[in-house]
Amino acid sequence: MRRSHARNRVESKSKSTTNPQKMDPIKLQIRSNSRSTALFSRNSRQTKPIPSFIAVSIAISLALFAFIYIVFFSSKGSVKYGIIIDGGSTGTRIHVIRYRVDGGKNPVFDFKEGLDSLRVNPGLSAYAEDLALAGYSLKELLEFARRKVPKKQWGETEIRLMATAGMRLLDDEVQERILEQCRKVLRVSGFKFRDDWASVITGNTMCMVLILDSMIVLGSDEGVYAWVVANYVLGTLGGNPLHTTGIIELGGASAQVTFFSNEPMPSEFSRSIKFGNITYSLYSHSFLHFGQNVAHESLRASLVNGDFSPAADSLHKEMYIDPCTPKGYFPESSNLSLGSVAEKSKYISEFKARGNFSECRSAALTLLQKGKERCSYDHCYLGSVFMPKLRGKFLATENFFYTSKFFLCLLLDQFFRLRQRAFLSDLIMAGKHFCEEDWSKLKKKHQSLNEEDLLRYCFSSAYIVALLHDSLEIALDDERISFANQVNDIPLDWALGAFILQSTSISDVQQTDWITIIMSSDSSTLISITAISAILMFAAWSISKWRKPQLKTVYDLEKGRYIVTRIGRS
Numbered sequence: 157m158r159r160s161h162a163r164n165r166v167e168s169k170s171k172s173t174t175n176p177q178k179m180d181p182i183k184l185q186i187r188s189n190s191r192s193t194a195l196f197s198r199n200s201r202q203t204k205p206i207p208s209f210i211a212v213s214i215a216i217s218l219a220l221f222a223f224i225y226i227v228f229f230s231s232k233g234s235v236k237y238g239i240i241i242d243g244g245s246t247g248t249r250i251h252v253i254r255y256r257v258d259g260g261k262n263p264v265f266d267f268k269e270g271l272d273s274l275r276v277n278p279g280l281s282a283y284a285e286d287l288a289l290a291g292y293s294l295k296e297l298l299e300f301a302r303r304k305v306p307k308k309q310w311g312e313t314e315i316r317l318m319a320t321a322g323m324r325l326l327d328d329e330v331q332e333r334i335l336e337q338c339r340k341v342l343r344v345s346g347f348k349f350r351d352d353w354a355s356v357i358t359g360n361t362m363c364m365v366l367i368l369d370s371m372i373v374l375g376s377d378e379g380v381y382a383w384v385v386a387n388y389v390l391g392t393l394g395g396n397p398l399h400t401t402g403i404i405e406l407g408g409a410s411a412q413v414t415f416f417s418n419e420p421m422p423s424e425f426s427r428s429i430k431f432g433n434i435t436y437s438l439y440s441h442s443f444l445h446f447g448q449n450v451a452h453e454s455l456r457a458s459l460v461n462g463d464f465s466p467a468a469d470s471l472h473k474e475m476y477i478d479p480c481t482p483k484g485y486f487p488e489s490s491n492l493s494l495g496s497v498a499e500k501s502k503y504i505s506e507f508k509a510r511g512n513f514s515e516c517r518s519a520a521l522t523l524l525q526k527g528k529e530r531c532s533y534d535h536c537y538l539g540s541v542f543m544p545k546l547r548g549k550f551l552a553t554e555n556f557f558y559t560s561k562f563f564l565c566l567l568l569d570q571f572f573r574l575r576q577r578a579f580l581s582d583l584i585m586a587g588k589h590f591c592e593e594d595w596s597k598l599k600k601k602h603q604s605l606n607e608e609d610l611l612r613y614c615f616s617s618a619y620i621v622a623l624l625h626d627s628l629e630i631a632l633d634d635e636r637i638s639f640a641n642q643v644n645d646i647p648l649d650w651a652l653g654a655f656i657l658q659s660t661s662i663s664d665v666q667q668t669d670w671i672t673i674i675m676s677s678d679s680s681t682l683i684s685i686t687a688i689s690a691i692l693m694f695a696a697w698s699i700s701k702w703r704k705p706q707l708k709t710v711y712d713l714e715k716g717r718y719i720v721t722r723i724g725r726s
């Protein structure tokens with residue numbers, strides 16, 4: 157005989173708790189193994205727990221699946237922050253970087269949306285005489301960072317201060333004293349900081365080997381960091397080394413040259429980066445004193461020292477012609493913040509500005525070739541420093557970019573076409589035009605520009621031609637070189653490259669903990685997690701219901717009345 161209870165199971169679940177008086181007509185239900193008492197159930201059937209059990213198990217597995225997906229596989233991942241302070245020679249800037257770590261694997265950066273930066277002037281090296289102000293100069297930057305990072309994540313957000321050429325020019329002891337002032341401020345910043353995270357990054361000595369999740373960096377420095385961010389943004393990191401792009405960077409105090417080269421090279425110039433299963437052997441060197449601002453000061457000094465005497469002799473023995481400054485420039489006549497009063501009066505007493513592009517270019521070349529006689533390699537492009545033949549494409553950044561941007565606008569105004577592809581040959585023409593212009597006219601024409609920047613464009617145009625063409629032998633119409641400070645709106649800032657390396661190593665070490673994922677997730681993830689919690693609670697409620705004895709009302713023939721009895725267990 158077919159067991160009647162199988163047919164009744166689904167219906168009873170919905171009616172097991174209704175009032176017996178209103179129940180439907182009594183239906184006979186004989187239980188095969190029950191006692192003599194026939195129990196009548198009035199339309200309340202034996203509710204078997206099977207339907208609720210299936211529902212519960214479906215709910216639980218759905219919930220668990222959704223939770224695992226969100227935590228480990230959703231592109232969201234957890235949001236983390238990192239802070240790098242770039243201590244440059246002309247200014248200090250803070251970069252607050254927001255990124256995601258997807259399930260503990262490699263961090264995912266979005267430098268377009270996830271980067272906030274702020275700059276303060278002057279740079280740290282300007283406080284050599286007033287150390288306390290060095291630390292104080294960081295306060296505004298730290299307040300900026302605290303506004304960008306959620307307070308609950310300050311403690312886990314690492315902050316690093318990495319100073320460059322401006323500090324490298326100081327004595328080691330002065331560098332250390334300035335860094336210590338900065339450490340005092342960083343220790344109480346609220347962010348995660350260790351004393352060795354405030355340092356002057358190397359230009360050229362080998363650093364420790366950084367074994368990273370996907371990168372092995374032998375000897376990292378400012379130039380390598382810039383190369384990493386450029387190729388990361390260009391999407392060539394991880395691909396054919398011959399398709400990577402080199403970096404030539406013209407800072408304020410130093411210039412960096414970094415590119416892939418398979419030529420044999422002395423170890424002090426060699427850097428090795430392993431990304432995925434590709435090893436990039438890089439040439440990288442930071443030319444201290446070859447940054448634009450310092451080179452300009454060195455050139456003036458060379459005019460006084462007689463290293464270079466322009467065609468036109470100096471007017472009087474104590475006066476020197478300055479071919480790199482537009483004629484008519486006189487420090488007192490401009491509100492130029494060109495250093496201290498002493499520097500201004502020194503200029504007045506020693507120099508007569510007479511802008512002449514060709515002479516300025518020759519003076520710059522003399523500066524760049526200084527020491528060439530000590531070259532101990534087959535060929536030295538700059539001074540006596542080794543450099544293999546430049547290969548592939550290059551991005552020329554920082555001052556290269558600022559100067560090219562100025563002359564592009566200038567010549568477009570004057571209906572000249574400064575063509576990116578023939579930038580250097582057009583720059584010669586544009587530089588001649590600018591250098592030989594009268595300073596008062598230039599100031600009037602470019603009132604919106606910073607005077608210090610404007611005054612430097614004559615030197616800068618001549619210096620860039622002397623550096624890229626006369627020294628590095630880049631052809632005047634070489635299309636391999638582009639002038640940029642960004643790619644796809646992402647700044648080619650070496651600090652980002654440093655961060656990519658460091659955070660890759662961090663994610664390699666610390667698996668992302670769940671609490672961080674939950675607490676730092678954004679609203680969509682939090683909503684999902686709330687929904688999952690609700691499903692789990694429903695599942696728990698259903699289980700408790702299921703576990704709770706299902707009662708039913710039956711008519712007991714012996715007692716001649718309705719009784720409530722437990723369903724299920726036989």
Ligand SMILES: Nc1nc2c(ncn2[C@@H]2O[C@H](COP(=O)(O)OP(=O)(O)OP(=O)(O)O)[C@@H](O)[C@H]2O)c(=O)[nH]1
Nearest residue numbers: 244245246247320321322407408409410447558609
């Ligand atoms: N013309 C112009 N020059 C700028 C501008 N911003 C920065 N510079 C110059 O660009 C150069 C490089 O900028 P930074 O990288 O900030 O220089 P820095 O980091 O202080 O110098 P380093 O320590 O050598 O890297 C410096 O010579 C600045 O004077 C700008 O908006 N216009």
Ligand SMILES: [Ca+2]
Nearest residue numbers: 244320407408
């Ligand atoms: Ca810099």
